Amino acid sequence: MSVNKEEISHTIIELEKSFNERWSAGDSRGYLDAFADDVSYFDPILKSILVGREKVIAWIDSIYSNPHIVRSEYLNPSVHVSDTGDLAVLGYNLDTFVLDEYGAEQQLRAWNATHGYQLIDGRWRIVHSNWAFAQTVTEAIAS
Numbered sequence: 001m002s003v004n005k006e007e008i009s010h011t012i013i014e015l016e017k018s019f020n021e022r023w024s025a026g027d028s029r030g031y032l033d034a035f036a037d038d039v040s041y042f043d044p045i046l047k048s049i050l051v052g053r054e055k056v057i058a059w060i061d062s063i064y065s066n067p068h069i070v071r072s073e074y075l076n077p078s079v080h081v082s083d084t085g086d087l088a089v090l091g092y093n094l095d096t097f098v099l100d101e102y103g104a105e106q107q108l109r110a111w112n113a114t115h116g117y118q119l120i121d122g123r124w125r126i127v128h129s130n131w132a133f134a135q136t137v138t139e140a141i142a143s
Helices: 005-024 029-034 053-063
Strands: 035-042 071-081 087-099 105-120 123-133
Touching: 005 029, 005 071, 005 087, 005 105, 005 123, 029 035, 029 053, 029 123, 035 053
Parallel strands: 035 123
Antiparallel strands: 071 087, 087 105, 105 123
16 A cells, blocks of 8 residues: 555644644643653753653643744644654744734744654554754754
């Protein structure tokens, strides 16, 4: 059976956008409900990796508040799909924008995001999630 990598890539990007739109509007459940039981998660403000759906959800629930994001820019999306079509890795840059006190848009954050998706029981689940702040250093470093 042939794997349609283009179709899978499109599906993964659309899923990610739908989770992000919910997050931006105050509903974190899109991402949380998509995590696999054994998800691994890197958060830029944590020193260590979190492993396991319950730990990741507890962490996010403890810090999440509605960010009131009014616009998101999905930049440079890249999806790598396995030859078997049941594993995909998505990487992209995300710029988020909120309204300032005058109603004008201002950038809230710039992110580098990487998510591993696996098709589990017919549903794409996030098995790895890595969020990093973009441009956290001002000069090139090798280590």
